[in-house]
Amino acid sequence: MPNAMISNDGKRLICGNNEALEVWSIETGLSLFRLHIQDQVDEELEEDVELMQGAILDMGSHAIGLRLMDAISLWELPLTEQYKLLQSMSEPMAISSDNEHILSHEDGSLSVLERREGRHYTETLQFKLTNLWGISKLVPLSDDCSFVAAALPEGIAAWDLNSKKMATLPLPFAFTTTIHNIPKTRMLAVDNGQSISIFRFLSY
Secondary structure (H helix, E strand, C coil), X not given: CCEEEECCCCCEEEEECCCEEEEEECCCCCEEEEEEHHHHHCCXXXXXXXXXXXXXXXXXXXXXXXXXXXXXXHHHCCHHHHHHHXXXXXXXXXXXXXXXXXXXXXXXXXXXXXXXXXXXXXXXXXXXXXXXXXXCEXXXXXXXXXXXXXEECCEEEEEECCXXXXXXXXXXXXXXXXXXXXXXXXXXXXXXXXXXXXXXXXXX
C-alpha cells in the first residue's frame, strides 16, 4: 500500500512505497518524477545506479521520508545528488510541520537541523544520549523541534533540547504501539492497540 501526501504548498501529489515513487503536479497533472522497480527490471542497470535508486525507494516507503524528500526538492536533482543528500540523513528522524526543521538520531545524539537556504539545513541543537538504545520513532512536540519525544523498548522519553532536560516514563509496549504528537500542546498520544493514553511533557 503506497504512502500518499500533498506537498506543503499544495502543488504536488506524492505517492511512494518500496517498489515505486511518483510525483505529479496538481496544477498540470503532469508527472514530475517517476521511479518504478518494473522500469529497473526492464533494463540493465549499473550496480551503483541500482543502489542509489534502491535508497530513494526505501526513503519513499514511509510518510516522513516522502515529506523530507519533498522539503529538499529532491525531484529536481540528478540521481547522484539525490543519493548524496539521502546518505547525509540518518533514521529515525522527524520533520517539523512547516518543513523548516529536521530532527535526527545518529551516533548516540539527537540533533536539530534548521533550514538556512533552499535545501540546505544546518545543525542548531545537539543532545548527547547516554544509556539509551532502541529508539524507534522520533516525534517533535514543538514547531522548532526543540521539544521531542521518542518511543523506546521500555516506554517513552522526552527532551527539552534547549535546557538539556530529559524525562522518561516506563510503559508496557506492544508490537503495534504507536506514538503521535498533538500539535502545539507538548502532548503525546500513545496507542498500544487496546487503549490510548495522553501525556504532556513538562519542562522547567
